[in-house]
Amino acid sequence: MTRRARLWVLLAGGAGLAALLVAACLRLPHFGGKSHPYGDRAVHASLARQTANTISSVNFDQRAFDTLGEMTILFSAVLGCVILLRQTHDEHRARPEPAEVAPPVRRYALVVLPVALLSGLYVIAHGQLSPGGGFQGGVVAATALHLLYLGADYAALERIRPVGAYEVADALAASGYLVMGIAGLIGGTAFLANTLLPYGTFNTLSSGGTVPLLNAAIGMEVAGAVVVLLARFLDQAVEIEEESGT
C-alpha cells in the first residue's frame, strides 16, 4: 500500500469515528441534569445492603467482578515490570553512597511520612463509608513509605521495605479476593455475591457484608504492587549499573 493510500484509509477511519462520536454525544443527557437512572438504582442497591459509600458498593458488590479484572490488570502489569527491570547478566549492583539531605527536607519528610501513611490506612479502612477505598488508600500508603528515600537515603528505605514480603503480600491479597469470590459461589448464590455476611449497621466500619473485606484485599494488593513497582524502578535508577566495557 502506498503512503497516499494509507493516508486515505486513515482519514476514512478517522472521519467514521468522528461521525459516530458526534452522533453519540448528541444523544447524551444534558450536563448537570436531574435525571440519573443508573445512579438512582445504584444508590438504592447500595443502601439496601447498608453500604454508605455507593462507589464502594458499585466497585466491590454490584460490579465486584469488574474490580477482579482491574486487580488482575495491575497485578500482571507489575509482574511484567518486575521481569523487564530485573538485573541482567551484564549489569552489576553498586551500593549507592549515602546522600546529603538538606535539613529542612529531612524534617519535612520525617514529619509528613507518618501522617501520609496513616491517611492512606484511614482511606483504606473507611472505603465503605467515605470517598476513597482500597485503591486510593493503597497508593497513598505505598508512596508515603518512599518519603523515607527523600528524608534519609536509599539504604534506610531498603531496611524498612523488604521487597520479598511485599511481593508475598501482593500475591496473598490477590488470591484472597479470588477466595472471597469462590466463597460466595460455594456458600452463597454466585461468584463474588455479597450474600454471605450480615450487612451490619449502616455507616459503621463493619457494614456492607463482604464490601469491607474485598476493599481491604484490594488495599493490600495495591499497596504491595506499588511498593514492588517502585522498588524495581528505584533499583534500576539508583543501584543497578551496566558493566563497563560491554
Add this chain to the structure above:
Amino acid sequence: MADAVIVVALLLVAGCATAAVATRDPMRQALVLSLLGVVLAVLFTVLQAPDAGLSQLAVGSALTPLLLMLTVRKVKRRAQGKERER
C-alpha cells in the same frame, strides 16, 4: 456559582495540560504533570466525584511523576557512563 467554579477548574486543567506539553525537559515535565494531577483532582471533586479525585491525586500527582523521574535519572546515568568510557 457552581458553574463558575467548574469553568475555572476546566480552564486550569487546559492551562496545565498545555504547559505540560510545551515543557521540553522531561524532569520539569514530570513536575508540571504532577501539578496537572492536582488540578485534575480539583476538577473531579468539583464535578462531585471525590473518589476519582482521590485516585487522580494519588496516581497522577505522586506515582506517575515519580516513575517518570526515576526513568529519566536512569537514562541520564547511562548516558554519563557511556561518556566516561570514551
